[in-house]
Amino acid sequence: MHRLFYITDESMIGHIRRETKDFCNQHNCNTIKEDVAIVVTELASNALKHAKDGSIIIKEILGSKYTGIEIIYMDKGPGFDTEKVVQDGFSTAGSLGVGLGSIQRLSDECHFYSHIGKGTCIVCRLFEKSKQKSVIDKYINPETFSYSHICVPIVTESYCGDDVAVYITKEYALAMVVDGLGHGEFAHQAAIMARDIFFENTDSDPEDIIASIDNALYSTRGAACSVAKIIPSHNKVIYTGVGNISGAIVGQKRINMVSHNGTLGMRNNKIQTFTYPWNKYDMLIMHSDGISAKWSLDEYPDIAHKDLSIINAVIFRDYHRPKDDASLLVLKEV
Template identity: 30%
Template sequence: MEEVSTCLPVTEDVAWLNVDEAAEVGRVRRTATNLAERLAFPATRVAEIALAVTEIGTNLNKHASGGQVVVRSVRAAEHAAVEVLAVDRGPGIADIELAMTDGQSTTGTLGLGLGAVARSADRFALSSDRGRGTVLVARFHPHAAARLDDDGATAGLTRAIGGEEQCGDAYAVRRSGNRVTLMMCDGSGHGPLAASASREAVRVFCALPPGPPEEAVARLHEALRGTRGGAVGVADVDRSAGTVRFAGLGNIAAAVVTTARKHGMVSVPGVAGYQARTIRAFDYELPAGAAVVLHSDGLTERWSPQDDLVTRPPLVVAATLLRDAGVRRDDAGVLVAVAP
């Protein structure tokens, strides 16, 4: 039987919003509810999202340092979801279990109303590190029958350079049985032309038949001719075999990460669409419980696994890495696959 590969739901990071003042909480709420309305959510669900997002934004403003909310759309063939991600550099939550109890407040980052937010969301995750900050993820479906078909083991996050509305980094994920294939593209430069190149990489990648990552990179190299071009990386993750095969062209960083170490994967020099003297793939072991991380050069490579980071949900991992390592003034993108 011919192997079938399908792209997982497409995520769009609609807006990154700073929450430094109380007035900005309203802007976060309006952004989330406007997105829900555009996605044809029922009015009652829009109202629930408004309450949850107001709670999230209010607590960021009261307790956090450098707090931001990301409003995202997650689209599949038949359904869509609204995803809200809160990230901060606050003091962290001392007792998450207590903070989730109704009526409790803490001096940490998101200590009020977390239980209500979790109950209204269809998917909820919270991670907090003392002295470093908190990450919260809440996904809202329009109704119970509209749950998206994703495996919950992969997630990505992008952030445009300051002053640009479009991010030049993009990613896509394909699934085929126990295999997951990750693709990250960093379009050359910034702005609309870089974003156009990375969107073309996503389109071509999702249309490719199953095959080794070096072939996918070669196809992407040809497809990006006539665009700005960019760096691309493709990782074929075989969970059942405990291996990952990676091919990269340009400065896409890739690593197999455990709780104890980070093992970098090799990307060869070049620019997809312009220059590729050779395209090679390399094989690596994928230990039980390890994560595969791809990111653009908007993140410094000088990060290391901390605590139990790779045991957390993939979007929490991506947001934590972007917060802590996304220190360069550039577009930034992170893609993570963790053990299901």
């Protein structure tokens, strides 16, 4: 689960810094803990000075050979010229300051996207210092697909009832978004069970995975769930969904994929597979109903060429529904 913080006043700066250090300790990211704390402190401070509706998400980067922390910053401020602001000494308030140059230096990866009049998103990745750069390069440039996701609970809960799972091979990518019915611990249990079934059946097609999840969730409160399988060699996406998970293929045009009404675990659902065309430069975007489906990447100039976490950030910032758990996945070929 990822942590979401709203930057509402100065007291939140210290709160976010402390919670971020605890998050690093929990995920064995001790060598970068202080640098991560400086980055979130600088981002939160800048949000209060220059922006409005600022928020920060912190998430673990976890792989078989690498660990680290990703920080996603979002605001609805006036925006800025990214080339100028990353230079130390430049301040949009007209005063001297370290600006965002220090954030860029402390991060192993740093991506900016700012749209004048709509706001700014910044993604920072810090990797454990014991890891080799070749490992970092492998994370940033995987062999076949890359992806980014966000998964946060409703603000009143410590458990997230949504989950995201991705399985990648050289031949295909398999992706799932699940939304446990309701909120809290019991919704979380349903989502985790769906995730377990997904990883037990990664050699199956989406329809069979959804059917297996439907059977397994009978003892839980149930869930909405969709599974997509991208097979580049056949230029197609196989998609099966039950419930209110949205899936879209975004390329030269947007194709909204079909899910049937229902709740997995009730064992009376219509489970049907749909097949859609896939182009190498397309993106797969899936999300729960904690994200409004009214988004359009056409609103954001040149966004399709940005880091996938930046794409996640702009959709989340502008279309997140705070009164629900929310999960969002963006995936594409490399």
